[in-house]
Amino acid sequence: EILMTQSPATLSVSPGERATLSCRASQSLSSNLAWYQQKPGQAPRLLIYGASTRTTGIPARFSGSGSGTEFTLTISSLQSEDSAVYYCHQYSHWPPSMYTFGQGTKVEIK
């Protein structure tokens, strides 16, 4: 099983500041990594796939980078509505039973 480790567990950032979230994989994923945002009481929402491609409708302040085993989600200028839990998700190694999520990073507004 590929282990996905996200850090930090909780991130407290002031509005307008940059938030940097990390996701590390126990094996190389190439670029087969996605990021999701989940607000309380809501379903997860896809932000980024292919490690760095923003999906339709996601603001440009969200960006993804990395490949191999180290990945980063950056929120360039944090807005109040960005308060949520963010999950990384690897889909690199077939079959689907091998796909795994990180444990999540909670982003709080300071």
Place this chain on the structure above:
Amino acid sequence: EVQLVESGGGLVQPGGSLRLSCAASGFTFSNYPMNWVRQAPGKGLEWVSAISAISGSGESTYYADSVKGRFTISRDNSKNTLYLQMNSLRAEDTAVYYCAKEGSTWYYDYWGQGTLVTVSS
């Protein structure tokens, strides 16, 4: 607009059964693999099961080890509906169950709102 609407959750006793449904609209349902992902209260996301799109060789199904032999995923492309039959339910199956559509590769580009399954006596 893509929509996924789950139903069928509820309270069930340990050892009982439930069937979840996910009604899909806004895309060609038969062309896309579909998944179930669950989230226990206060916990993270856990992939449960996947079913491939229809192909010449039929459909393929996949399960997490934690549900293999107890859960069965299926789809009815004529009704644009995904199912999850859950048998021999355990307390640890208590979770919100989401259906999720796959994108161009194996990430999930759309999610339903979820349905809560509670296994308790």
